[in-house]
Amino acid sequence: MRSAITISLVPEASGGPFVFWHDLVAGCAQAAELGFNAVEVFPRSAAELDVTLLRSCLDRHGLKLAAMGTGAGWVVQKLRLTDHEETVRRRAREFIREIIDVAGSFGAPAIIGSMQGRSEGTFSHEQHLAWLAEALDELAPRAAEHGTTLLIEPLNRYETNLIKSVADGVKLIGSLKAGNVKLLCDLFHMNIEERDIAATLNEAGPLVGHVHFADSNRRAVGFGHTPMSPIISALRRIGYEGYLSAEVLPLPDSNEAAQQTIASFHACVPK
Ligand code: LER
Ligand code: MN
Numbered sequence: 001m002r003s004a005i006t007i008s009l010v011p012e013a014s015g016g017p018f019v020f021w022h023d024l025v026a027g028c029a030q031a032a033e034l035g036f037n038a039v040e041v042f043p044r045s046a047a048e049l050d051v052t053l054l055r056s057c058l059d060r061h062g063l064k065l066a067a068m069g070t071g072a073g074w075v076v077q078k079l080r081l082t083d084h085e086e087t088v089r090r091r092a093r094e095f096i097r098e099i100i101d102v103a104g105s106f107g108a109p110a111i112i113g114s115m116q117g118r119s120e121g122t123f124s125h126e127q128h129l130a131w132l133a134e135a136l137d138e139l140a141p142r143a144a145e146h147g148t149t150l151l152i153e154p155l156n157r158y159e160t161n162l163i164k165s166v167a168d169g170v171k172l173i174g175s176l177k178a179g180n181v182k183l184l185c186d187l188f189h190m191n192i193e194e195r196d197i198a199a200t201l202n203e204a205g206p207l208v209g210h211v212h213f214a215d216s217n218r219r220a221v222g223f224g225h226t227p228m229s230p231i232i233s234a235l236r237r238i239g240y241e242g243y244l245s246a247e248v249l250p251l252p253d254s255n256e257a258a259q260q261t262i263a264s265f266h267a268c269v270p271k
Helices: 024-034 051-061 086-104 125-145 166-174 187-193 197-207 229-237 254-268
Strands: 002-008 038-042 064-069 110-112 150-152 181-186 208-212 243-246
Touching (some): 002 024, 002 254, 024 038, 024 051, 064 086, 110 125, 125 150, 150 166, 166 181, 166 197, 181 187, 187 208, 197 208, 197 229
Parallel strands (some): 002 038, 002 243, 038 064, 110 150, 181 208
16 A cells, blocks of 8 residues: 545635645655655646646656546536536536546546535436436546546535445446446545444455545544554455545644654554
């Protein structure tokens, strides 16, 4: 398992669970200095991301891109894959497709979290799930062209009523034609929704494609009360070799959250 840390480039997401903010150059430099293997970037859109700068930052520091978030499509533009308007659903898919292409050029997956939207209004829950499945089946082949996966992230009940649990995610993935959609297991969301985080990871097995490494209160691991050792044992048991990526609140500040994360990572995954 490898370590990663988040960098948000979305001013409108201020207050959100990202460690470094607004500055790719400084975020990558600090990540490298602390010994992280990778960064996870949350761009405002594919078009607004300075890809040349990202490549030069990664190359200079020997960092990898772990994944790229698409949530700004919702936060900034109010796009959702399950919006009732066909034109909004199409623009949501385009927004994600562009991020798949940018992330894919670094060999990294795109994340679908809040862009899944929520089931509401006159259309049935099943219709919302069908829109979501249709979007994943359309987008996943694009990720496959880059040799990457597409990540679907179960979110807790306060953020969605569609894919809330790992079981919801496993069921959705089982209904798809695409074979390269995997789960992003965010330990913060799982702490709210799952009965037993370790047992759930064990059941998801090879479908676990990425992990958001967060404590019970969405602070850096060690600043909350989630017992991490059964979780790490479960990830080892299923042969997970991906990232433990810190998507956590920058508390008490970015630097301390980053330092605490890398210390916890080394305690969990000894060299
Ligand atoms: C995104 O990875 C996530 O976990 C959501 O809660 C959006 O903040
Ligand atoms: Mn997350």
